[in-house]
Amino acid sequence: MEINLAQCFIAVDDHDKALGFYRDVLGLEVRNDVGFEGMRWVTLGSPTQPGVEIVLEPPLADPNATESDRQAMAELMAKGHLRGVIFRTDDVDAMFERIRAAGGDVLQEPMDQPYGVRDCAFRDPAGNMIRFNQPR
DSSP states (O other): OOOOOOEEEEEOSOHHHHHIIIIIITOOEEEEEEEETTEEEEEEEOTTOTTOEEEEEOTTOOTTOOHHHHHHHHHHHHTTOSOEEEEEOSOHHHHHHHHHHTTOEEEEEEEEOTTSEEEEEEEOTTSOEEEEEEEO
């Protein structure tokens, strides 16, 4: 029996700003853009991984959520506590320079890690931590 990752979800508070990062800076392709009941979901993926998608979702996709629920989610998002994604690349230093040149919010410059990768980290426009690693 086979099992594969199909989708992962990243909460964003501004889909257009998120697209500026994930599509325009990282080069992911938009596969779907859906609105429903005042909310929006955008699905993106790497052209080299057609079976794996990232879904940019509203921070609280619950029409019954209270205002205090929404405020709590906004506070968690602002602190970067909701999601994180790790991308693999064949040139982490070039990826770092590309994102930094585009104004990316740098959390960690490229460095060799004791667990066998060279990596760097950024925050996306919503505050989520996004890491890029390259096997050593």
